[in-house]
Amino acid sequence: MKKILLGAIGVAALLAGFGGAQSKTLNFFNWSEYIDPKLVKDFEKKEGVRVNQSYYESNEDMLGKLKSGGTKQYDLVVPSGYIISIMTKQNLLRPLDKTLLPNLKNLGAKFRAPDFDLKGEFTVAYFWGTTGVGYRKDKLPKNFDPSWAMFFDPKKVPGPFQFLDDARPTIGAALKYLGKSYNSTNAADLKAALEVLRTAKAKSVGFGGSPDAKQKLLSGQIVMAIMYNAEAVRAAADDPNIGYFIPKEGAEIWLDSLAIPKDAPNWQLAHKFINYLLDAKVAAQNANVTGNSTPVDAARPFIEKAALNNPAVYPNAATLATLEYSKDMGVNQRLYDAVWTQLKAR
Numbered sequence: 001m002k003k004i005l006l007g008a009i010g011v012a013a014l015l016a017g018f019g020g021a022q023s024k025t026l027n028f029f030n031w032s033e034y035i036d037p038k039l040v041k042d043f044e045k046k047e048g049v050r051v052n053q054s055y056y057e058s059n060e061d062m063l064g065k066l067k068s069g070g071t072k073q074y075d076l077v078v079p080s081g082y083i084i085s086i087m088t089k090q091n092l093l094r095p096l097d098k099t100l101l102p103n104l105k106n107l108g109a110k111f112r113a114p115d116f117d118l119k120g121e122f123t124v125a126y127f128w129g130t131t132g133v134g135y136r137k138d139k140l141p142k143n144f145d146p147s148w149a150m151f152f153d154p155k156k157v158p159g160p161f162q163f164l165d166d167a168r169p170t171i172g173a174a175l176k177y178l179g180k181s182y183n184s185t186n187a188a189d190l191k192a193a194l195e196v197l198r199t200a201k202a203k204s205v206g207f208g209g210s211p212d213a214k215q216k217l218l219s220g221q222i223v224m225a226i227m228y229n230a231e232a233v234r235a236a237a238d239d240p241n242i243g244y245f246i247p248k249e250g251a252e253i254w255l256d257s258l259a260i261p262k263d264a265p266n267w268q269l270a271h272k273f274i275n276y277l278l279d280a281k282v283a284a285q286n287a288n289v290t291g292n293s294t295p296v297d298a299a300r301p302f303i304e305k306a307a308l309n310n311p312a313v314y315p316n317a318a319t320l321a322t323l324e325y326s327k328d329m330g331v332n333q334r335l336y337d338a339v340w341t342q343l344k345a346r
Contacts, residue, residue: 025050026269029062029074031256032211033231034127036289043276049269057209058166059083066092071261075270078126081255082168084116085328093122094260100271103278106298114255116328123257124274125295127230127287130253130315130323131169132246134217134232135224148177148247150224152196157203159223162216165207167340168326169252170197173226176249182324185332194339201343217242229312233291236312244312250322255295 032055040051056062059080066077071092079087087093098104104112104124111125133150140158149156151163152174163170172182174193184190205222213225214235232244258277260270276282284302287294293313294303307313315323329336 024048025052026266026273027073027075028053028273029065029070029077030055031078032057032209033234034078034290034292036286038289039277039282039286043273046276047269047272051273060167063087063092066261071263072265074261075264075266076273077259077261078256079123079259080326081114081116081257082326082328084123084257084259087259088117088122092262094262094264094267095121096124096260096274097271100268101275101278103275106278106280106283106296108295108297111255111295114257115325117257123259124278126256126258126277127290127292128253128255128295129229129293129313130246130251131164131172131226131228132232132244132251133224134213134227134235134242134244136217136220136222136241137243138241139220139223146245146248148173148249150247151204151226152177152200154199154203157200160205160221161203162205162213162222162225163197163201163207164213164226165209167336169226170207170343171336171339172252172324172326173247174200176247176251179249182250182252183327183329185329185335187335190335190339194342197339197343207344229293230291233307233310233312237291246315246319246322248322250324253320253323253325255325 026049028051030053044051056065062077062079063083063086066074066087067090101124107125112120114125117123144150144158150158151161171190171193174197175182175184175189177196178189178192180189208216210227210231213222213227214231216222217225217235218239229244232242235242236244258274260267264270277286278296280296280298281302283294283296284299287299288304288307291313311319
């Protein structure tokens with residue numbers, strides 16, 4: 001009897017090592033500064049679990065990590081639209097169990113079937129926004145022309161600036177400046193984009209993530225940067241001299257989503273966290289704190305009016321018409337990879 005009991009205890013301990021302890025921790029691979037820390041703490045307290053966050057600054061970095069074993073390491077990731085098509089083709093994501101997501105009803109209809117996941121099989125919309133220009137109002141002329149020329153025409157550069165260390169938005173900015181599609185697959189277009197980027201790079205302070213751009217704007221190290229709208233909104237809350245605009249030629253609109261890696265050890269806890277983030281009041285608080293635009297329509301009554309009326313957060317129809325989503329380039333991705341490699345190399 002003693003041997004049996006000890007054996008049972010040993011098995012229980014072994015099972016705890018594989019499942020019990022692990023199931024108490026959600027490994028969340030997220031963009032930096034992309035969730036209200038208080039919400040994370042509230043979820044941990046409510047569920048009696050721990051949320052362990054790791055961070056990345058580009059979709060490509062996240063994808064590379066998942067492909068090198070991260071599907072077994074992370075329980076939840078936040079990919080952008082175009083990269084999701086790649087992730088599903090490469091079988092990196094786990095289909096969602098919608099019976100565990102009753103708060104899906106709070107999601108706006110236009111966000112339930114995005115073109116990169118038409119059945120909503122693998123993703124749930126998290127935040128949407130734009131990639132434009134954060135700038136210092138006290139360093140630019142009052143009636144400046146809101147154009148990408150401020151980066152790419154040497155005669156119109158107003159001062160030190162920074163590129164976003166993310167291939168698609170940075171290359172896309174050059175393409176828009178040249179009057180081309182954000183998603184051009186024309187080799188000549190991309191060659192021309194590389195040339196204007198190389199010329200501009202020589203006058204820039206280099207590349208950095210959006211949080212880095214925020215800090216450099218606040219410290220006055222740069223006068224403008226390609227960055228995500230929410231980062232500029234947060235910077236403006238710290239210093240009213242910080243502004244944000246979408247160049248007249250157009251820019252990127254993006255939709256980030258919550259997704260579960262195919263081998264996630266704690267996929268049930270990941271569903272619970274997704275459902276929590278879809279709660280109307282939770283989604284509103286998350287948007288209010290981070291400065292992002294929420295796809296949770298049920299949250300709108302709880303969104304701060306200043307945000308709803310801020311074009312940097314919710315652009316008007318005319319501006320939205322100039323924006324493009326980044327698309328999966330398929331075999332043409334090699335063209336973008338080549339441009340990015342050459343641009344960063346020299």
